[in-house]
Amino acid sequence: MDFISKRTYRRFLLASQGLWPGRRYRGLIGTESALRQMQALQLDPLVMVARSQDIAMYGRVLDYKPDLLYKMAYEKRKAFDYGGWLMMYPMHEFPYWQLHMQRRAERGLRYESFSHPPKDVIKFVLDELREKGPLGNRDIEGDAVKAWSYRGRKETSVTLFYLWLIGEVMITNRRGFDRIYDLRERVLPAEYDYAAPVEEAEDFFGKKNISFLGIARENSWKTGLGDFIHRKVSIEEGKQRIEHLIEKGEVLRVGVEGFKENFLILNSDQPYLSELEAGRIPKAWKPKGPTTDEEVTLLAPLEIVSARGRAKRVFDFEYVWEVYKPVHQRKWGYYTLPILYGDDLVARLDPKLDRSTNTLHILGFWLEDDAPKDDAFANALARGLQRFAEMIGARKIDLGGVKPTRLRAHLKREIKL
Secondary structure, rough: OOEEEEHHHOOOOOHOOOOOEEOOHHHHHHHHHHHHHHHOOOOOOOOOOHHHHHHHHOOOOOOOHHHHHHHHHHHHOOOEEEEEOOOOHHHHHHHHHHHHHHHHHHHOOOOOOOOOHHHHHHHHHHHHHHHHHOHHHHHHHOOOOOOOOOOOOEEEHHHHHHHHHOOOOOEEEEEEEEEEEEEEHHHHOOHOOOOOOOHEEEEEHHHHHHHHHHOOEEHHHHHHHHHOOOOOOOHHHHHHHHHHHHHHHEEEEEEEEEOOOOEEEEEEHHHHHHHHHHHOOOOOHHHOOEEEOOOOEEEEOOOOOOOHHHHHHHOOOOOOOOOOOHHHHHHOOOOOOEEEOOOEEEEEEEEEEEEOOOOEEEEEEEEEOOOOOOHHOOOOOHHHHHHHHHHOOEEEOOOOOOOOOOHHHHHHHHHHO
């Protein structure tokens, strides 16, 4: 079993998500390529400065603008939205997801006002879509649900959600962030309108679970697989499946400095780890613009490399998205974002966009104790803030929340807005 350093681990996690050593993609095609590299992109409706998914793409696509994601997904049909934990996936994966959808259909909707919507309501909703074309929840009349539902106040709204989960309808577009649904056959490219065999689909998700995480913890791999294939995976089955993938030469075990547990990587990624351990950066990761040493990147709040406690384990960086916390419980701020510099998280800031004046306000800024404080970092921060401001359409930046006076003065000199 190979062993890698903590630094290689950190760099590979960032690189496998397309965040290091710099942006590798550009334009509409690059937006699709970035999604394929990420494996999945979590979607969120909040838009304090920009939606989390747009911030995520800004960190990977050199010339990213928020309209590129919708164009790629809904006009070019290169991606689809799916799941209670709302994610966007590459469209070519749809045949594998049909397994998940079939099992959703068998189990119905839990925790809702009904498990399987009444047949007459299903027929009514499908007929409305068939006759009228794409529709949102607000476009279809229906009776109020018998019990409160997070998915909608009308039976037709919950039914649309159910039909989406079982793959009968898909999201064809969005009105703002509101979902616009249509029949699957009018959204899904014909080449992907089939179901992959069960064993093939489960093998696919076993490897996807590793790709999504970059390096997966062996002990918890079965839990992620179970979520993907929508059924319980026992400890014994998990072990057997891992050994099966290792025997096929598709997966490898690795050890990581500082961790007692074993990790899993795809065999195809082993050459990248060897390059990193030797102190080299793989040629395939060459940036199309500045490196993260030359320009910081603001990470989205739902980034897989830093969300849900991973920032602490990987970067020794405490990060909790405090947007849903009461004001008096917040330590940092409402929409605080980690700052990636080089291969480390070194600071955080709390941004807000005033759309009436197109001003990006930095409400708070905090450096880690071991963060660099030299001119190189200040220049990289200035470039990163300027690119972020341009992505969201801000015409000026209010740096009032940057309390180190020397740093604030440096930023004011360098930022050209």
